[in-house]
Amino acid sequence: MNSKTRSERLVVIGGCAAGMSAASKAKRMNKNLQVIALEKTPHVSYSACGIPYYVADLVRDARDLIAVTPEEFRDQRGIEVLIRHEVVDIHPVKKTVTAIQLDSGKEIGLDYDKLVIAVGGVPKKPELPGMNAKNVFTLQTLQDGLHIRKYIDEQRPKRTAIIGGGYIAMEMTEAFRQRFLEVSVIQKRDQILPDFEPEIAEKVAAELTRNEVKIFTASAATALEASGGGLAKNVIFADGRQLSVDLVLVSTGLAPNTKLAEMAGVRVGSTAAIVVDWKMQTNVSNIYAAGDCVEVKHLVSGKPDYIPLGPTANKQGRVAGENIGGGTAMFKGVVGTMVFKTFDLEVAKNGLNVAEAQRWGFDADKVTITENSKAGYYPGVKSITVTVIWDKRSRRLLGAQMVGQEGASKRIDVFATALTNKMTLDEMANLDVSYAPPFAPVWDPVLVAVNAARGKR
Amino acid sequence: MNSKTRSERLVVIGGCAAGMSAASKAKRMNKNLQVIALEKTPHVSYSACGIPYYVADLVRDARDLIAVTPEEFRDQRGIEVLIRHEVVDIHPVKKTVTAIQLDSGKEIGLDYDKLVIAVGGVPKKPELPGMNAKNVFTLQTLQDGLHIRKYIDEQRPKRTAIIGGGYIAMEMTEAFRQRFLEVSVIQKRDQILPDFEPEIAEKVAAELTRNEVKIFTASAATALEASGGGLAKNVIFADGRQLSVDLVLVSTGLAPNTKLAEMAGVRVGSTAAIVVDWKMQTNVSNIYAAGDCVEVKHLVSGKPDYIPLGPTANKQGRVAGENIGGGTAMFKGVVGTMVFKTFDLEVAKNGLNVAEAQRWGFDADKVTITENSKAGYYPGVKSITVTVIWDKRSRRLLGAQMVGQEGASKRIDVFATALTNKMTLDEMANLDVSYAPPFAPVWDPVLVAVNAARGKR
Numbered sequence: 001m002n003s004k005t006r007s008e009r010l011v012v013i014g015g016c017a018a019g020m021s022a023a024s025k026a027k028r029m030n031k032n033l034q035v036i037a038l039e040k041t042p043h044v045s046y047s048a049c050g051i052p053y054y055v056a057d058l059v060r061d062a063r064d065l066i067a068v069t070p071e072e073f074r075d076q077r078g079i080e081v082l083i084r085h086e087v088v089d090i091h092p093v094k095k096t097v098t099a100i101q102l103d104s105g106k107e108i109g110l111d112y113d114k115l116v117i118a119v120g121g122v123p124k125k126p127e128l129p130g131m132n133a134k135n136v137f138t139l140q141t142l143q144d145g146l147h148i149r150k151y152i153d154e155q156r157p158k159r160t161a162i163i164g165g166g167y168i169a170m171e172m173t174e175a176f177r178q179r180f181l182e183v184s185v186i187q188k189r190d191q192i193l194p195d196f197e198p199e200i201a202e203k204v205a206a207e208l209t210r211n212e213v214k215i216f217t218a219s220a221a222t223a224l225e226a227s228g229g230g231l232a233k234n235v236i237f238a239d240g241r242q243l244s245v246d247l248v249l250v251s252t253g254l255a256p257n258t259k260l261a262e263m264a265g266v267r268v269g270s271t272a273a274i275v276v277d278w279k280m281q282t283n284v285s286n287i288y289a290a291g292d293c294v295e296v297k298h299l300v301s302g303k304p305d306y307i308p309l310g311p312t313a314n315k316q317g318r319v320a321g322e323n324i325g326g327g328t329a330m331f332k333g334v335v336g337t338m339v340f341k342t343f344d345l346e347v348a349k350n351g352l353n354v355a356e357a358q359r360w361g362f363d364a365d366k367v368t369i370t371e372n373s374k375a376g377y378y379p380g381v382k383s384i385t386v387t388v389i390w391d392k393r394s395r396r397l398l399g400a401q402m403v404g405q406e407g408a409s410k411r412i413d414v415f416a417t418a419l420t421n422k423m424t425l426d427e428m429a430n431l432d433v434s435y436a437p438p439f440a441p442v443w444d445p446v447l448v449a450v451n452a453a454r455g456k457r
Numbered sequence: 458m459n460s461k462t463r464s465e466r467l468v469v470i471g472g473c474a475a476g477m478s479a480a481s482k483a484k485r486m487n488k489n490l491q492v493i494a495l496e497k498t499p500h501v502s503y504s505a506c507g508i509p510y511y512v513a514d515l516v517r518d519a520r521d522l523i524a525v526t527p528e529e530f531r532d533q534r535g536i537e538v539l540i541r542h543e544v545v546d547i548h549p550v551k552k553t554v555t556a557i558q559l560d561s562g563k564e565i566g567l568d569y570d571k572l573v574i575a576v577g578g579v580p581k582k583p584e585l586p587g588m589n590a591k592n593v594f595t596l597q598t599l600q601d602g603l604h605i606r607k608y609i610d611e612q613r614p615k616r617t618a619i620i621g622g623g624y625i626a627m628e629m630t631e632a633f634r635q636r637f638l639e640v641s642v643i644q645k646r647d648q649i650l651p652d653f654e655p656e657i658a659e660k661v662a663a664e665l666t667r668n669e670v671k672i673f674t675a676s677a678a679t680a681l682e683a684s685g686g687g688l689a690k691n692v693i694f695a696d697g698r699q700l701s702v703d704l705v706l707v708s709t710g711l712a713p714n715t716k717l718a719e720m721a722g723v724r725v726g727s728t729a730a731i732v733v734d735w736k737m738q739t740n741v742s743n744i745y746a747a748g749d750c751v752e753v754k755h756l757v758s759g760k761p762d763y764i765p766l767g768p769t770a771n772k773q774g775r776v777a778g779e780n781i782g783g784g785t786a787m788f789k790g791v792v793g794t795m796v797f798k799t800f801d802l803e804v805a806k807n808g809l810n811v812a813e814a815q816r817w818g819f820d821a822d823k824v825t826i827t828e829n830s831k832a833g834y835y836p837g838v839k840s841i842t843v844t845v846i847w848d849k850r851s852r853r854l855l856g857a858q859m860v861g862q863e864g865a866s867k868r869i870d871v872f873a874t875a876l877t878n879k880m881t882l883d884e885m886a887n888l889d890v891s892y893a894p895p896f897a898p899v900w901d902p903v904l905v906a907v908n909a910a911r912g913k914r
Contacts, residue, residue, distance in 0.1 A: 017899070047899070049892070050835070059834050314899050331887055337891050338891065338893075341893060341895045348891055375506075377504070377522055409897070410864065410868050416891070417880075420884075432793070434794050435766070436866065438798045440866070442767050444870075
């Protein structure tokens, strides 16, 4: 890699959604740019969000989760991908990075003109005795998914416990049940899905119970008791209760991975994630960052937030790439939209929940309605529950949450668009949303919820 | 009906969506209001949009389409409903209406303090020889639906022709095929769904063909040739071709019913429909109008338009009722959102098509993309085609159209909300719409289309 005669070079650290989006977009914008991506694991450009479906065996082959292979990046996109290369240092003055070839142990140096840090997050792991047992897993990378599925296929565990009650826990609960495993969900807080209003979380809890999942709320695991063979055999709770397990999944959230960035003088914010501007530039010249390692502006609160999600990583990567490639693009923030499926339910939210809204100084109120997902007389009608949260002073919409057997996943996007535009309830009251008997009642659940909010005194 | 001692009285002319919404909302707002609704047909408060599913026998009993019966209006809501009462005159100075009791032939007079005209539209009927044959139908009221289904059940027609190629024709095509009837669609213009871009209309045409429907485009029917028994037996085309039929459905659109209103001095606009303000008031004091007889402001063109659809009628009726009942509500307009199902397709649109946009002076361009409806690796993935139309000068979104086997019906609502907020393509590029593998690809089709539009030079 002779740097003397070469054209401008972009080095990307991290080969998942944000990194490879940045690499691809920059190269598409500027064919003369030399682009090298370094990835610690053996896999790049895969759908991390698809892993639960691979564990469930709904997706048979893990290769189906890979959008583009390293060979395809080289041959079809002119991008060099170095897998199993861990970057250990960034030298922003010399504009070089130092990486270790994990297979050989050799150290290499690479000059860059532009650098993208897209190293993602690291799973939060409570510090409990027994956490390092072989049958205790976290789920972030494709490798994690391969390990879990292999363990299920080969070791045939029967009883699983999931520590944590967020959306990945909910997806993995379904995945484990699809493999006919017993599942217990262990949640420290007094409800699963603590980011959701109780009205919504309760419906999800009922769906889990209907699918024979045991839920332990307000239950802190204090240790994983090991068997002779070095495997965790019991989850020990604070109150002394025990739960026998053959496999434990720890799903207690993600923290931004900022170690490298901080070594290079890149600023992290109040959320502990990397601070970037609208162009995805950090405070250090020529260093961009994107994906699960950066903080975002929450467009409802107006404050920095840490909401690591795949679509955001893809968008931020593309924006970084467009700017590096000579274009102009901006990523202004998110409204916190997320959706997941667990068993027969679609569960979605965006904006702020009541507690968050109050924390940010809003005079928050909420209302919850249940309505048909389509015309009541149309075969197969289901029900859908919608919670709307608003500010009583300005009457501005602050958030929405939904759960139902159909129609929640994309209806939440009406609220996403409304939140982006800072619409009031009154501006939304007669929104011209679509209607036909197979798809919605004549008053769509979105409008029913908004009008219930408007009518609340 | 002694008018001397009574409280204030609202008279509603027309008992379908707009009329009964107005009646119900006004009564809810003001319990002391006396509310009387007059309806020409035997039915009030039914889902006109559900009629195709009744004809298809997906909805077994027509009573399932009725939301509230006249008895329920009286007993549960305190609203008097007089069915089979046709209003024949309005006297705005005396503030009375004259109605005919259709069963007795008797004339009655009713005082009003507030009046709502919600008489809907009348089906357009081309003036062809043979149009009055017994086996030639239009579809607007529940009675029309009952007649068509009865004719199918009892006369067992085999070959049907639908004159017209709009969305109701598409719904009825599916309904007739579900009854195992042969269907020919006859369309004067050179494509079915002339309000849609050809890219979208072609996909619907292919779906019809796949379901053994014959499509005659650029084909004007000039006469319906009768048999001896007074039934239409042949459709005769301008070029001399003939098509043998046992049943003809004429579905060539709706015209606003303004006869009564005009007699009372109520102003109609350039669209030939009644002009109302944001409160649904006409130019005549104390007379409101709502539903398929009024024109609406199209929020994209900023111009009056005539777009008769159920949700609009419901909203306008409610707004009229809220204002009559002492509240304040406004109906500011529509963005032309509509969706329908035909066979396995969801078809949706809103905003302006290219021709309309050009007519209103926009420098319109469009782009069409096809994308997965969910993650490519997720079982059951379908494709969805999206057309985005925008103004090249301002880069403002002007319209969107979609077709696909799943996910079109509610995705169009993102565009509805964006059009309402007059968003530009750039403001939409990174919209925080929902993602999870069972529901969307990581770049939702909406964003893929918007970004394809952004990238078009």
